[in-house]
Amino acid sequence: MEEQETKYNLSAVLIGHESDVKCVSVFLNGTIVTASRDFTVKLWRKTDKNYECYKTLTAHEDYVQGLKTVEKGIIPNFPREVIISGSKDKMIYVWDVDVIDSTNNDQEIRPTLTLIGHEGAVVCFDVLSNGDIVSGSWDKTGRLWRNGEQKFTLTGHTAAVWDIKVLSDGFTIATASADKTIRLWRGATCTHTIQAHEDCVRGLTPLSGRRFASCANDNMCKIWSENGEKVIGKLFGHENYVYSIAGNKDSKEEQDENNSNIPIQKSSNFLGVNFVTSSEDKTVKVWRDTECIDTLLHPKTVWSATWIPVYNPENESYEEDIVTACADYIVRIFSRSRNRIIDAKILDEYEKILAARNPNSTSIGGMDKSKMYSMESLNLPGKTNDEIRVCLNGNHAEAYQWKSTQGEWIKIGDLVDPPPNSQTQISGTPKEKIGDKEYDQVFDIIIDDMGQQYQLGYNNGDNPYILAKDLVMRNNLPYDFIENIANKIIQNITPTTISDSFTLDPLTDDGAYRPPTHRQQQFVNDFGGDPFTSDGAYHPTTYSQPKQFVDDFGGDPITGDGAYRPFQQNNYQPEIFQTMPTNTGNDMTDPFTSDGAYVPSILQKDTHNENQQEYTQEHSLKEKQIPDFYIDKFVSITGANTKRLIEIIVSTNSDLVSNEEYKISSLQISAIKELLEDSSSNSLKQFSHYQPIFDFIFNIAFPHWPSEHLYPFIDIIRFVMLDSSFAKSFISFIKKSNIDLISQILNIGGQLSTTAPIKNTKMILRFISNLFLIPETLELLQPHKLNILNSTSSFINIDPFIQIEFSTLYLNFAIEIIRSQKESKYLSKEEISLVTSITKFSQMDLPENVLHRFLSAGAILCVKNNNLVELFNQLDFGKALEKASKSSNQQISYIGNYLLSNFFF
Numbered sequence: 019m020e021e022q023e024t025k026y027n028l029s030a031v032l033i034g035h036e037s038d039v040k041c042v043s044v045f046l047n048g049t050i051v052t053a054s055r056d057f058t059v060k061l062w063r064k065t066d067k068n069y070e071c072y073k074t075l076t077a078h079e080d081y082v083q084g085l086k087t088v089e090k091g092i093i094p095n096f097p098r099e100v101i102i103s104g105s106k107d108k109m110i111y112v113w114d115v116d117v118i119d120s121t122n123n124d125q126e127i128r129p130t131l132t133l134i135g136h137e138g139a140v141v142c143f144d145v146l147s148n149g150d151i152v153s154g155s156w157d158k159t160g161r162l163w164r165n166g167e168q169k170f171t172l173t174g175h176t177a178a179v180w181d182i183k184v185l186s187d188g189f190t191i192a193t194a195s196a197d198k199t200i201r202l203w204r205g206a207t208c209t210h211t212i213q214a215h216e217d218c219v220r221g222l223t224p225l226s227g228r229r230f231a232s233c234a235n236d237n238m239c240k241i242w243s244e245n246g247e248k249v250i251g252k253l254f255g256h257e258n259y260v261y262s263i264a265g266n267k268d269s270k271e272e273q274d275e276n277n278s279n280i281p282i283q284k285s286s287n288f289l290g291v292n293f294v295t296s297s298e299d300k301t302v303k304v305w306r307d308t309e310c311i312d313t314l315l316h317p318k319t320v321w322s323a324t325w326i327p328v329y330n331p332e333n334e335s336y337e338e339d340i341v342t343a344c345a346d347y348i349v350r351i352f353s354r355s356r357n358r359i360i361d362a363k364i365l366d367e368y369e370k371i372l373a374a375r376n377p378n379s380t381s382i383g384g385m386d387k388s389k390m391y392s393m394e395s396l397n398l399p400g401k402t403n404d405e406i407r408v409c410l411n412g413n414h415a416e417a418y419q420w421k422s423t424q425g426e427w428i429k430i431g432d433l434v435d436p437p438p439n440s441q442t443q444i445s446g447t448p449k450e451k452i453g454d455k456e457y458d459q460v461f462d463i464i465i466d467d468m469g470q471q472y473q474l475g476y477n478n479g480d481n482p483y484i485l486a487k488d489l490v491m492r493n494n495l496p497y498d499f500i501e502n503i504a505n506k507i508i509q510n511i512t513p514t515t516i517s518d519s520f521t522l523d524p525l526t527d528d529g530a531y532r533p534p535t536h537r538q539q540q541f542v543n544d545f546g547g548d549p550f551t552s553d554g555a556y557h558p559t560t561y562s563q564p565k566q567f568v569d570d571f572g573g574d575p576i577t578g579d580g581a582y583r584p585f586q587q588n589n590y591q592p593e594i595f596q597t598m599p600t601n602t603g604n605d606m607t608d609p610f611t612s613d614g615a616y617v618p619s620i621l622q623k624d625t626h627n628e629n630q631q632e633y634t635q636e637h638s639l640k641e642k643q644i645p646d647f648y649i650d651k652f653v654s655i656t657g658a659n660t661k662r663l664i665e666i667i668v669s670t671n672s673d674l675v676s677n678e679e680y681k682i683s684s685l686q687i688s689a690i691k692e693l694l695e696d697s698s699s700n701s702l703k704q705f706s707h708y709q710p711i712f713d714f715i716f717n718i719a720f721p722h723w724p725s726e727h728l729y730p731f732i733d734i735i736r737f738v739m740l741d742s743s744f745a746k747s748f749i750s751f752i753k754k755s756n757i758d759l760i761s762q763i764l765n766i767g768g769q770l771s772t773t774a775p776i777k778n779t780k781m782i783l784r785f786i787s788n789l790f791l792i793p794e795t796l797e798l799l800q801p802h803k804l805n806i807l808n809s810t811s812s813f814i815n816i817d818p819f820i821q822i823e824f825s826t827l828y829l830n831f832a833i834e835i836i837r838s839q840k841e842s843k844y845l846s847k848e849e850i851s852l853v854t855s856i857t858k859f860s861q862m863d864l865p866e867n868v869l870h871r872f873l874s875a876g877a878i879l880c881v882k883n884n885n886l887v888e889l890f891n892q893l894d895f896g897k898a899l900e901k902a903s904k905s906s907n908q909q910i911s912y913i914g915n916y917l918l919s920n921f922f923f
Contacts, residue, residue, distance in 0.1 A: 025312050029358045032349035034071045039343035041085035044326045053082035059103050080106035086143035093149040104140030135168045142181045147188025148695050154179035160193050170206040183222040187657045189698045194219035212246040223265040233260035251308045258298035264324040266292040296320035302342050315372045318345040396427045482507035652790040653826050658737040660694040663730040670727040680722040697738045705747035728766050729781040736785040742792045749794050760802045770809040783823035790830040804848050811855040825871035832875035836882045853889045860898035866907045873913045880921050887921045896922040
């Protein structure tokens with residue numbers, strides 16, 4: 019078995035491009051595809067000791083900025099793998115790997131499809147589950163293509179679209195833009211607009227349960243819950259723009275199961291996600307959830323990085339190497355396997371290059387960082403007039419001078435590492451003037467095509483791209499001139515102001531400049547970055563690193579489902595989030611609903627008399643504002659691995675159904691595929707079109723197939739019932755057919771007993787959780803609620819495979835009980851069973867995301883029904899809350915502390 023290092027080491031170097039390598043993507047078979055500013059796309063395959071470029075695609079006529087590899091069988095009419103490339107030439111090319119492989123090396127390879135429509139550089143792609151292609155461009159739009167034709171345009175962004183991804187459900191589209199937002203789309207309709215970052219959003223990676231992660235020019239990456247409703251994690255560590263983010267294979271479990279039958283090793287941490295990110299700071303960082311576990315230094319800007327699966331047959335698992343695309347024209351592979359470390363001589367030379375490009379970070383300008391003042395020291399006055407202090411601001415050293423007459427510290431420059439054989443200096447000494455304003459340098463900018471000349475002032479530390487764009491905008495010049503003007507500045511900056519600490523020009527690699535480290539007014543245009551070079555146009559404000567906030571409602575780490583739409587702390591205030599009226603003792607207004615008369619000792623009573631027990635103890639509560647963690651919307655489980663469901667049905671039909679009379683035909687399989695595809699794309703037809711499928715499910719599959727293999731049909735029913743209109747037609751069908759849907763499904767799962775097949779239990783819990791979503795399906799559930807609660811309450815332990823579904827079900831039960839509660843001096847058996855189970859499960863040792871749901875269910879009941887608080891008290895729910903209050907998870911500790919201080923004394 020191969021030995022593993024804990025850190026990644028250089029494994030291979032791929033040399034062949036003649037300019038920046040902008041994009042890298044991989045196929046599951048290990049083929050690497052790269053795109054470059056040299057106008058080419060290259061394909062690389064493994065040799066005995068390294069990789070070789072075996073094909074070069076040359077159709078593009080400008081920088082190739084976008085790249086996507088697609089596994090075989092996903093895009094219709096392409097039996098083999100597919101490559102999609104996009105360029106500054108505004109063209110999208112779709113390449114058939116079969117055509118690429120069959121073309122002789124002396125022949126030009128032509129794309130199979132050309133997609134024309136974008137009005138700006140095309141920089142990103144993804145593919146929906148039905149094979150539709152989506153693209154994003156600097157023209158501020160996304161577009162969807164089907165069979166080579168544009169079907170619709172995604173309009174709404176006010177700046178360039180930098181990335182586009184399809185989320186785990188296979189049809190929700192996410193776009194990231196320089197306007198600092200992320201938008202989610204169903205078809206051509208924008209369903210969510212997320213104010214995502216404080217600077218241009220550069221990249222996205224989909225996670226399970228319609229979660230996703232993003233990276234941006236604010237140096238930060240964020241992990242988002244379902245539909246981007248909430249930030250559930252932040253990745254701090256990069257010191258400059260973050261250009262790309264890629265989740266590992268278990269972060270996209272559903273998609274990967276569609277693409278490979280090779281087992282994928284799962285992560286055991288709370289999100290189960292590893293990330294790799296690339297940055298302008300010349301590093302690639304590897305993350306386990308939100309913890310940076312490795313940093314891979316590069317000589318220059320790293321435009322893109324992703325995982326490359328290396329299959330190890332000895333342990334039947336993937337070993338995830340990392341492949342990077344760098345501005346030094348080179349593609350690199352890093353591995354943790356000792357057997358794949360590059361030759362020692364090459365590794366030694368590479369480390370020398372890194373040492374030269376990435377100097378010792380313990381000092382700046384020859385001054386030890388530990389001897390520098392903190393920025394907080396500037397809150398105190400100087401000891402003498404004109405005292406100078408050098409302060410450490412992040413990774414920058416800033417010089418300040420105390421002015422007694424003004425009573426403040428004035429920034430006078432930045433401490434920088436000097437060129438060889440020169441002395442440490444503080445930059446910022448004026449040299450030249452334009453009018454009355456002094457600059458370190460003044461450049462004459464001549465626009466030959468227009469016969470015009472301008473003067474442009476430059477100060478050490480200014481960003482050349484900001485200055486260039488400012489000049490262009492101020493004088494109404496064409497945007498095409500930005501690149502050339504910036505290059506002129508970079509190439510002519512006085513050498514004594516340049517040092518190793520300056521950021522190399524990400525476009526030309528020629529000259530050097532350092533983005534501003536002081537808080538100058540930032541120039542922001544529509545693109546928020548250079549729309550013509552795809553480079554960062556300015557350095558964002560340095561952001562502090564607050565304590566990480568991790569929300570565990572991100573969805574099922576196993577299936578990726580079950581995420582909910584939480585409140586948005588700054589924007590969303592439901593009607594129930596209102597200050598409660600004062601209860602004076604005689605005031606009979608309900609302090610929890612502000613409605614009707616309130617008698618503290620009156621408890622709730624269900625309309626079914628046989629399910630009631632008297633319960634009359636009182637408990638008085640403080641006047642209170644309903645807390646911001648309160649949830650009043652049912653949690654939906656929306657995702658489905660449709661391809662896997664079909665595979666299981668086909669396999670069961672072939673291997674386990676012996677009676678030909680009960681087998682499913684190929685036509686019926688095709689009909690199920692159509693049903694799932696239509697549901698995924700939100701384009702379901704009338705129910706009658708699909709009725710034969712459900713006739714087969716209820717009349718043949720349910721009664722005659724092995725019960726432990728019926729769970730795919732249960733999940734199909736759940737999935738298509740997410741469409742409320744279709745669900746109503748489906749309910750009408752089962753009523754006319756005298757089908758007791760809930761009873762049948764519960765019987766398949768052994769009435770949710772602890773001995774039932776776990777996959778059946780999982781799918782049934784998912785199915786039941788979604789019955790709460792619309793009144794018609796909730797009506798079906800009503801007669802079975804107590805039975806379900808009693809069955810699930812018998813679990814002594816909850817299998818990890820069903821924990822998310824289990825806790826989601828209880829959360830929805832709690833919401834439904836509060837919504838339907840009526841004044842009564844009785845507690846229903848349902849309420850008693852629910853409170854008892856929540857108390858029991860909340861005291862178990864559960865993952866944070868599962869525990870959070872149980873605690874939230876308890877919180878809902880406590881906040882909206884003070885009579886249930888008495889029962890919680892008697893059952894010692896406080897023990898679970900005491901433990902929760904000490905949790906490192908902020909939301910769990912918040913709920914625990916809130917309930918302890920307000921309800922449990």
